[in-house]
Amino acid sequence: MMMKKMLCALLCSAILAGQAFALPAMGELSAKSAALYDSSGQMLYEYNADEPLQPASVTKIMTMLLALEAVDRGEVSLDDMVTGSAYAASMGGTQIWLKEGEQLSLNDMMKAIAVGSANDCAVAVAEHLAGTEAAFVERMNARAAELGCQNTTFVNANGLDHDGQKTLTSARDLALISVELLKHPKILDYTTIWMDSIRDGAFQLANTNKMLKSYQGLIGLKTGYISEAGFCISAAAQRDGMTLIATVMAAPTKEQRTADASALLNYGFANFTKYVPDLSGLPSALPVTLGKSETVPLTADGADSVLIEKEKAGGLTTQVNLPETLDAPVQKGQKVGEVQVLSGSDVLLTVPVTAAEAVDAMGVGDLFRSFLRVVLMK
Incomplete structure (x- = not known):
């Protein structure tokens, strides 16, 4: 696997070396930082992509990645019941008002995180997987390092400020985590939901990612906002056999976040095409x-x-x-x-x-x- 990642990196750098001066200008963005990647990990465009910034709830793509990896390893099941602790129930911001002792399936928890950006459910899942949120955060940071994230420090599972500490990451690092998350097709069962419910229909969920309705081919992944972070997003879309990921950090408004993510994706779909190298001349x-x-x-x-x-x-x-x-x-x-x-x-x-x-x-x-x-x- 490591060899394949190295080969992919070599391919990407070789391609971009030949394209650096050929592509049209991207145009001005409103966000402080942005990146455009292909789902294989190929970088197509970056703007100030290494600056450490607060991702707000886009943090949850790592929480969901670790959850799905645990499912794939057979350590947990989506049918497992996750119990809300007093600590998880104390989270502010967007939430489903989880009660201490309340149990929901991991599947419903994932739905609440991906669709409703539920901070309480993110912590409950972290505790379910690692025993404590602190132990889960160690896993988050270790996994980020494995993925090559060089400007990322997680402090919790949901992206809220925590005891004076702030989660920091970069547009490039969010793109790398998004690439890894998309290797798990199950994530699209959650991130493409527009409206749904949990608690046997008693609690309604509406996706915070309004680009699902406004951008053709959008499949996720996660929005984020707190006042200090500004408006952030990891937006993935599929067209013409390609899956592109646009990460935008610290946009001034929700509308400018959408405009920047749309501009990045449009740039990718307009200027690139999938190419399969002809290896017919290669001996076996x-x-x-x-x-x-x-x-x-x-x-x-x-x-x-x-x-x-x-x-x-x-x-x-x-x-x-x-x-x-x-x-x-x-x-x-x-x-x-x-x-x-x-x-x-x-x-x-x-x-x-x-x-x-x-x-x-x-x-x-x-x-x-x-x-x-x-x-x-x-």
């Missing part, structure tokens, strides 16, 4: 000299599809750069060559080619048996 294996296996299979992981500037999508050529043979030993995952996609003489992207298996070098006994085989055949 390479010969290995003095190896226990005569050949080693090849792979080009991370080249399933990338986004490329529309104007450069036509007339591309592919060049395979591989040696005629490899010397044993060969390590699994070892880079053995590359495939380059070119527009004229410009390299738009480079796909690393690696060994799909390990091949050990022959020992003395192997060499002797090989020699005997050759002699006997003659």
